[in-house]
Amino acid sequence: MKRVGVAILGVGVVGGGTFKTLVDHREFYQKTQNVDIVVESVLDNNRERALSIGVPEEALASSIAEVVANPNVDIVVETIGGCGVAKDFILAALRQGKTVVTANKELICKFSHELEREAKRNSCGLYYEASCVGGVPIIRTLLDGVQANHITSMMGIINGTTNYILTQMAQSGAQYEDALKEAQRLGYAEFNPTADVDGFDASYKLSILSSMAFHTKVPFAKIMREGIREVKATDIAYGKELGYTLKLLAIGKNTEKGIEARVHPTFIPSTHPLASVNDSYNAVFLTGDAVEDIMLYGRGAGSLPTASAVVSDVIFAATHSEIKYSTFKNTATASPETKFVANFESAYYVRLSVEDRAGVLAKIMGIFGKYGISIVEVAQKGKENETDDRVPLIVITHKSNENAMKNAAAKINASGIGAVESIVRVEK
Amino acid sequence: MKRVGVAILGVGVVGGGTFKTLVDHREFYQKTQNVDIVVESVLDNNRERALSIGVPEEALASSIAEVVANPNVDIVVETIGGCGVAKDFILAALRQGKTVVTANKELICKFSHELEREAKRNSCGLYYEASCVGGVPIIRTLLDGVQANHITSMMGIINGTTNYILTQMAQSGAQYEDALKEAQRLGYAEFNPTADVDGFDASYKLSILSSMAFHTKVPFAKIMREGIREVKATDIAYGKELGYTLKLLAIGKNTEKGIEARVHPTFIPSTHPLASVNDSYNAVFLTGDAVEDIMLYGRGAGSLPTASAVVSDVIFAATHSEIKYSTFKNTATASPETKFVANFESAYYVRLSVEDRAGVLAKIMGIFGKYGISIVEVAQKGKENETDDRVPLIVITHKSNENAMKNAAAKINASGIGAVESIVRVEK
Numbered sequence: 032m033k034r035v036g037v038a039i040l041g042v043g044v045v046g047g048g049t050f051k052t053l054v055d056h057r058e059f060y061q062k063t064q065n066v067d068i069v070v071e072s073v074l075d076n077n078r079e080r081a082l083s084i085g086v087p088e089e090a091l092a093s094s095i096a097e098v099v100a101n102p103n104v105d106i107v108v109e110t111i112g113g114c115g116v117a118k119d120f121i122l123a124a125l126r127q128g129k130t131v132v133t134a135n136k137e138l139i140c141k142f143s144h145e146l147e148r149e150a151k152r153n154s155c156g157l158y159y160e161a162s163c164v165g166g167v168p169i170i171r172t173l174l175d176g177v178q179a180n181h182i183t184s185m186m187g188i189i190n191g192t193t194n195y196i197l198t199q200m201a202q203s204g205a206q207y208e209d210a211l212k213e214a215q216r217l218g219y220a221e222f223n224p225t226a227d228v229d230g231f232d233a234s235y236k237l238s239i240l241s242s243m244a245f246h247t248k249v250p251f252a253k254i255m256r257e258g259i260r261e262v263k264a265t266d267i268a269y270g271k272e273l274g275y276t277l278k279l280l281a282i283g284k285n286t287e288k289g290i291e292a293r294v295h296p297t298f299i300p301s302t303h304p305l306a307s308v309n310d311s312y313n314a315v316f317l318t319g320d321a322v323e324d325i326m327l328y329g330r331g332a333g334s335l336p337t338a339s340a341v342v343s344d345v346i347f348a349a350t351h352s353e354i355k356y357s358t359f360k361n362t363a364t365a366s367p368e369t370k371f372v373a374n375f376e377s378a379y380y381v382r383l384s385v386e387d388r389a390g391v392l393a394k395i396m397g398i399f400g401k402y403g404i405s406i407v408e409v410a411q412k413g414k415e416n417e418t419d420d421r422v423p424l425i426v427i428t429h430k431s432n433e434n435a436m437k438n439a440a441a442k443i444n445a446s447g448i449g450a451v452e453s454i455v456r457v458e459k
Numbered sequence: 460m461k462r463v464g465v466a467i468l469g470v471g472v473v474g475g476g477t478f479k480t481l482v483d484h485r486e487f488y489q490k491t492q493n494v495d496i497v498v499e500s501v502l503d504n505n506r507e508r509a510l511s512i513g514v515p516e517e518a519l520a521s522s523i524a525e526v527v528a529n530p531n532v533d534i535v536v537e538t539i540g541g542c543g544v545a546k547d548f549i550l551a552a553l554r555q556g557k558t559v560v561t562a563n564k565e566l567i568c569k570f571s572h573e574l575e576r577e578a579k580r581n582s583c584g585l586y587y588e589a590s591c592v593g594g595v596p597i598i599r600t601l602l603d604g605v606q607a608n609h610i611t612s613m614m615g616i617i618n619g620t621t622n623y624i625l626t627q628m629a630q631s632g633a634q635y636e637d638a639l640k641e642a643q644r645l646g647y648a649e650f651n652p653t654a655d656v657d658g659f660d661a662s663y664k665l666s667i668l669s670s671m672a673f674h675t676k677v678p679f680a681k682i683m684r685e686g687i688r689e690v691k692a693t694d695i696a697y698g699k700e701l702g703y704t705l706k707l708l709a710i711g712k713n714t715e716k717g718i719e720a721r722v723h724p725t726f727i728p729s730t731h732p733l734a735s736v737n738d739s740y741n742a743v744f745l746t747g748d749a750v751e752d753i754m755l756y757g758r759g760a761g762s763l764p765t766a767s768a769v770v771s772d773v774i775f776a777a778t779h780s781e782i783k784y785s786t787f788k789n790t791a792t793a794s795p796e797t798k799f800v801a802n803f804e805s806a807y808y809v810r811l812s813v814e815d816r817a818g819v820l821a822k823i824m825g826i827f828g829k830y831g832i833s834i835v836e837v838a839q840k841g842k843e844n845e846t847d848d849r850v851p852l853i854v855i856t857h858k859s860n861e862n863a864m865k866n867a868a869a870k871i872n873a874s875g876i877g878a879v880e881s882i883v884r885v886e887k
Contacts (some may be wrong), residue, residue, distance in 0.1 A: 048749070052607060052749050056607065056609070059609065062674070063606070063674045064606065135559070160604075166605070166747075166749065166750035166751070166753060167753055168600050168603070168604025169598075171596075171599060171600070171604045172596050172599070172600070172604070174599070175596070175599050175603065175775050176522065176588075176596025176599045176771055177594070177596065177767060177771060178491070178492065178771055178774055178775075179480060179484065179766070179767050179768075179769075179770035179771040179773075179774060180767055181484075181487065200522050217628040237742075246490070246491045269589070289630065304735065304756060307732065307735055314486065319594075319731055319767060320761070320763075320771070321476070321480050321594070321764065321766055321767035322594035322757065322764050322767035322768075323594070323758050323761075323764050324755070324757060324758070325594060325595055325755070325756060325757030325758070326755070326756040326757065327753070327755055327756075328732060328753060328754040328755075328756065329750065329751070329752060329753030329754065330750065330751050330752070333751075334641070335748075335749040335750070335751070336749065336750050336751050337605070338749055338752075339605060339607050339608055339747060339749035339750035340607075341605040341607075342607035342749070343603065343604055343605060345607075346606055346607060347603050347606075349783055353781050353782060354781060354782060456754055
């Protein structure tokens with residue numbers, strides 16, 4: 032039986048889960064995959080942590096040089112994260128001819144071209160299923176499951192922290208700040224939550240997935256990014272009444288006008304399969320010209336679910352050493368003919384506060400009309416407090432575009448008869 | 460650029476979609492996959508049909524011998540179906556060293572061992588993603604996406620016709636016969652619907668998927684099969700009141716006691732992700748020991764969605780001719796150590812009609828208790844007609860097992876105080 036040696040760089044949440052999965056399943060993989068996968072080496076600057084999860088003392092390496100010089104190591108797993116030492120370590124491993132499996136979304140988003148160039152140069156594999164959507168095999172699906180299709184659209188709930196917060200807000204009516212605190216208390220959100228709540232994490236993943244889906248690099252810088260800090264419980268509640276559910280969606284579209292890539296709070300119909308993806312679950316909804324709609328759903332984070340993706344890549348690499356994937360084609364930027372659409376089309380939910388007197392509604396509608404924005408539905412709500420001199424007005428529009436909506440909102444705000452309180456994009 | 464020739468055997472619904480997809484996307488695959496895939500040959504006993512979808516006269520072959528003798532054909536796509544000529548044609552292609560891609564679930568279920576033996580002998584690939592769940596890449600996922608896991612459970616809605624009928628029954632309250640007629644009128648069900656409504660189609664697919672998930676052959680004969688002919692609209696309605704949705708589920712479990720494989724109408728909580736898979740959509744919900752729960756959702760049938768799977772296999776084979784999959788390990792039967800569980804455990808929904816007098820409920824509960832069946836919930840309903848001398852009684856049980864439930868039902872029926880009208884298994 033073929034013997035394959037693995038090194039794990041970093042045994043925190045994901046690396047620790049990877050160590051456990053490989054050790055616990057060693058016989059299982061011998062039997063089912065006809066390969067003996069052995070953890071040969073572990074590198075972690077916290078030796079105590081490594082020992083406490085059962086790494087044998089003799090497997091603990093003291094430097095990356097020691098790891099990559101080890102002739103028994105065939106595959107190097109990088110679960111450190113970030114673009115610091117992780118990048119140097121991966122390059123060192125590739126230069127020594129080791130195949131690399133990584134869970135590092137920021138690094139793959141920003142430096143895949145450098146890493147893939149080095150992998151190609153040394154005839155190594157480079158795998159990163161675990162970089163996106165935890166245990167859900169979305170990268171394998173894009174590569175080998177739906178590659179027959181022009182993928183025209185991708186909509187994903189690909190950040191568990193924000194989905195947990197938004198689910199809590201929807202279910203309990205809590206405001207953002209309170210839901211965030213609860214998520215932090217339960218360990219779903221970091222003390223400094225910016226990577227999640229400001230949409231960075233989702234944008235890294237969207238860059239990776241849309242680059243793969245659309246066969247051209249979609250750089251992080253081309254992604255329009257809005258987080259969930261400004262989401263109001265009142266909009267979630269009004270949306271619900273109208274049959275919509277609010278999610279932080281990562282959206283990639285490939286239309287005749289070009290590529291759109293954006294991360295922002297979005298209303299989707301409550302009957303849409305993505306609407307019932309709750310708590311820390313993730314899902315990606317793809318549309319292709321042959322397959323129509325498909326959705327993949329599962330745990331988007333966590334120790335063992337992410338380890339499932341890491342170890343599935345390790346097994347694939349161990350049992351298919353004859354093939355190499357190099358899917359990004361080593362570019363840092365999009366191909367020259369790629370166009371990106373900034374002024375994208377969307378339908379909108381708009382909440383205004385307006386003076387409660389005859390003629391105001393007509394004037395507001397007139398302003399929308401002037402900017403070519405046609406209206407699906409208008410609902411005037413009762414005063415939120417008796418002392419308010421204005422009432423909430425909810426407007427759902429047909430498809431318009433970003434510029435028209437921004438201009439209409441500015442005009443309404445300048446008119447003195449009403450103010451735009453919230454704008455949420457709507458996808459069907 | 461590498462040139463790969465394809466032959467298509469049978470250009471009906473799926474074969475026709477495959478032809479269209481390959482022809483329409485030829486340049487796209489040149490650009491995105493760096494391979495030129497050309498339809499070299501088409502075999503169909505209805506030449507008019509082939510010509511009408513655009514097959515050029517010169518590509519029309521007159522015999523399988525002509526197809527497999529063609530040196531320009533590298534990959535043979537079989538989209539005829541059934542276990543007749545399809546099998547002979549595939550074997551002929553493999554013997555000539557052609558890689559085969561098939562959408563044939565019955566054939567793969569029953570004869571994969573023979574086909575794979577021949578593929579191995581001739582160093583050919585054999586691919587069958589399209590045999591299960593249309594365009595949803597469930598086989599690729601089991602092979603290369605979650606293979607790090609012990610898969611402990613699989614629950615699938617893997618037959619579109621029955622899901623369409625059950626969705627209609629749930630939404631309109633129609634009885635089975637009427638919903639079937641409507642499905643036939645719309646082309647969702649065949650004139651002779653037995654393959655779908657009696658669960659054969661779902662069982663073939665469950666055999667393929669559970670064999671792959673559990674790493675041992677799960678033969679068709681080991682699958683417990685109950686179709687939807689006996690499903691009553693009244694049970695769907697009572698279940699809904701209690702928070703359950705009725706689906707025809709294909710269930711595979713791998714427990715310490717052994718493997719269970721069964722296809723039957725099942726109540727699942729209406730909050731379960733499978734409960735909102737409606738109409739002709741399909742989904743497979745997997746549980747693994749690392750990945751936890753994941754679900755794949757999409758079109759389980761149809762011309763282009765199924766062609767998506769066929770053509771994705773064709774591209775994979777064309778771009779990875781160096782690797783061969785042979786996942787069933789060529790066995791006709793399960794490995795000797797495999798145990799199958801016939802008397803499986805389940806929770807149950809039971810609808811009885813009982814005499815409406817004091818003491819009857821206690822006696823019924825006593826009989827369940829005698830067979831070790833404990834009760835979660837009991838709901839006595841009003842008479843359905845004023846003239847009835849009995850009233851409906853709905854019972855939801857904790858986990859019990861098939862034998863206990865059958866014995867308890869027989870005892871109740873023999874008691875004279877009530878009759879068991881329906882038993883539906885319940886999964887959480």
